[in-house]
Amino acid sequence: MSKWSRMEKELELLKEKNLFRNMTIFDSAQSTQVMVEGEQRYLFSSNSYLDMCNDSKVKEYAAGVMDEYGIGSGGSRLTTGTSRIHIQLEAVIAALKKREAALVFNTGYMANAGIISALTRKGDVIYSDELNHASIIDGCRLSKADLVIYRHNDMKDLEKKIRANPGRCGLIVSDGVFSMDGDIVNLPGLVELANRYELLSMIDEAHATGVIGATGRGTEEYYSMEGSVDVLMGTLSKSIGSEGGFVCGSHTLIQYLINKARSFLFSTALSPVSMAASIQGIRQIMECPQRVRKLQDNIRYCCEALKKRGINAFSETAIIPVIIGDEGRAMEIMELLKQRSYYISAIRYPTVAKGSARLRITLMSSHTPKEIDGLADALAACMMNANER
Numbered sequence: 001m002s003k004w005s006r007m008e009k010e011l012e013l014l015k016e017k018n019l020f021r022n023m024t025i026f027d028s029a030q031s032t033q034v035m036v037e038g039e040q041r042y043l044f045s046s047n048s049y050l051d052m053c054n055d056s057k058v059k060e061y062a063a064g065v066m067d068e069y070g071i072g073s074g075g076s077r078l079t080t081g082t083s084r085i086h087i088q089l090e091a092v093i094a095a096l097k098k099r100e101a102a103l104v105f106n107t108g109y110m111a112n113a114g115i116i117s118a119l120t121r122k123g124d125v126i127y128s129d130e131l132n133h134a135s136i137i138d139g140c141r142l143s144k145a146d147l148v149i150y151r152h153n154d155m156k157d158l159e160k161k162i163r164a165n166p167g168r169c170g171l172i173v174s175d176g177v178f179s180m181d182g183d184i185v186n187l188p189g190l191v192e193l194a195n196r197y198e199l200l201s202m203i204d205e206a207h208a209t210g211v212i213g214a215t216g217r218g219t220e221e222y223y224s225m226e227g228s229v230d231v232l233m234g235t236l237s238k239s240i241g242s243e244g245g246f247v248c249g250s251h252t253l254i255q256y257l258i259n260k261a262r263s264f265l266f267s268t269a270l271s272p273v274s275m276a277a278s279i280q281g282i283r284q285i286m287e288c289p290q291r292v293r294k295l296q297d298n299i300r301y302c303c304e305a306l307k308k309r310g311i312n313a314f315s316e317t318a319i320i321p322v323i324i325g326d327e328g329r330a331m332e333i334m335e336l337l338k339q340r341s342y343y344i345s346a347i348r349y350p351t352v353a354k355g356s357a358r359l360r361i362t363l364m365s366s367h368t369p370k371e372i373d374g375l376a377d378a379l380a381a382c383m384m385n386a387n388e389r
């Protein structure tokens with residue numbers, strides 16, 4: 001037995017179960033068409049929903065900031081790492097989300113880990129949706145509070161569980177748009193329960209910002225409930241096309257997190273270049289709501305196109321999951337799609353439950369109806385071919 005044998009065995013097991021993972025290498029900017037594994041492919045699996053990763057205005061603005069501020073930030077936010085650009089970005093995020101203040105973290109993952117563990121303490125209860133993102137789960141794991149999982153988007157189950165813990169402080173946390181299913185949180189129900197039982201409400205806007213609501217401001221705008229969530233968290237890495245995480249809310253919340261969130265305190269601040277890209281990306285959303293509308297049109301068009309070809313698909317968000325079930329079959333369809341020049345990621349356990357593997361189609365505002373029809377044709381054919389095996 002060598003010291004590596006445990007790892008080797010585990011890796012073999014993953015391979016046997018079709019759960020072994022590799023990285024796919026892209027040789028171009030992330031947009032509707034990409035160079036991947038040496039081939040040009042139509043990309044229908046990126047989180048760059050507004051096609052902002054390669055936007056010329058964003059790149060120009062970021063390049064100007066790079067000239068002035070350089071590359072690295074040189075320190076953590078509370079030592080030497082806060083540049084004027086960070087402050088500007090936080091003001092733009094607060095304006096987008098209509099809040100008193102905002103705070104940027106290095107990633108969405110770090111935001112969730114830092115916020116949840118800072119806001120809750122021993123004796124508290126965290127109520128978390130069973131389909132919440134892994135970064136929320138890990139934030140809960142870092143917290144000393146007790147964790148209670150409620151059934152997906154089920155407000156009756158949530159209330160029952162809150163009532164089983166009378167008088168205890170805590171937090172209800174949910175994705176706004178669920179990352180692997182593309183459905184939307186029952187915000188009216190969640191906020192009502194949080195207020196009635198004097199719990200903090202926290203929503204993760206990673207897949208909602210730039211996607212839902214008439215002008216892309218996210219879950220609160222979708223429900224016309226602006227200002228109702230206590231802790232509004234999000235990422236800059238999806239529709240905004242850059243990188244970083246954020247939280248926004250009251251001055252008290254932000255000051256508390258600046259002082260208490262360990263993932264904020266103890267990590268070098270993001271590069272001014274990424275911050276600048278985020279500022280310009282958010283401006284594009286605020287100044288150009290047509291881009292969001294184009295994405296929303298594409299979502300409707302794609303669901304229709306899939307249905308016409310007999311594929312069960314419904315979504316109001318940029319995430320359209322096509323549930324396959326078997327992990328091996330999902331991987332096979334993904335490979336067949338590649339042969340037809342389409343790239344869609346197959347999502348498997350542990351990202352989703354065992355036996356619920358899926359193809360996670362995501363749309364961009366810049367996909368054309370022709371490209372979407374092409375994808376629907378190819379997917380229908382590949383699902384049929386995989387069936388026959």
Ligand code: PMP
Pocket residue numbers: 107108109110112133135175179204206207235236237243244245
């Ligand atoms: N929350 C959700 C719902 C996500 O889907 C993700 C990323 N997949 C994150 C948080 C983490 O964000 P980031 O990628 O910026 O770390």
